[in-house]
Amino acid sequence: MGQKVILLADDDSDDREMFHEALELVDNNISCYSTLNGSELLEKIHTLEKAPNLIFLDMNMPVMNGWQCLEILKRDERYRDIPVIIISTSSHQKDMETSIQLGAVCYLVKPNDFRDLIEVLKVFTENLCTGIKNAIANLQLSNPKIIFT
Numbered sequence: 001m002g003q004k005v006i007l008l009a010d011d012d013s014d015d016r017e018m019f020h021e022a023l024e025l026v027d028n029n030i031s032c033y034s035t036l037n038g039s040e041l042l043e044k045i046h047t048l049e050k051a052p053n054l055i056f057l058d059m060n061m062p063v064m065n066g067w068q069c070l071e072i073l074k075r076d077e078r079y080r081d082i083p084v085i086i087i088s089t090s091s092h093q094k095d096m097e098t099s100i101q102l103g104a105v106c107y108l109v110k111p112n113d114f115r116d117l118i119e120v121l122k123v124f125t126e127n128l129c130t131g132i133k134n135a136i137a138n139l140q141l142s143n144p145k146i147i148f149t
Contacts, residue, residue: 004128005050006032009041009069010058010087015110019056022117027125037061038069045079052082053128056108059088059095067102074103083132085124106136 006023010016016034023032033048035041038061045052055073057066066086073079086099087108096107111117120139127135 003050004030004125005048005052006030006054006056006125007041007045007052008032008034008056009036009038009061009066010034010056011036011061012058015058018114018117019121022114022121023125025118026122030125036063038064038066038072041069042072045073051079054124054132055082055084056087057084057104059086059090059099067098070099070102070104105133 004027008016008019010019020032020034023030033044033052035044038057040063041055041057042064057069059066066088070084070086073082073084080103083105084103085106085108086104087110088095089110091109099107108120111120123135123139124132
């Protein structure tokens, strides 16, 4: 399939750094581009040579939050089929349900443990091209406290 691309929008620099470190340990052949909010992600996606394989959107960001960005992505025929994962520190059921209703493939409560983040990213990246929805469903069964589908 060639080079895999992931986009991440998260306003927290520590979370972005941890995400990149974990992703590099999981698969250093994936290009990951980060932005500080949904608006920047929408600008960045237009500059890429190919559409990303997966998008992670923090729910709470300034300028444009993850839900607002998700709504725009899902209305655009160029990007509506890209799997989007909403990430947040919130574990409120309503936030999870809203994310899924807006078109996210799942809602990920940001893991506090670096090893947990590595394991989650490993599942996502290993299944980018072969069925991420099934992999997410299996992950949700094994770790229902951080994955909601």
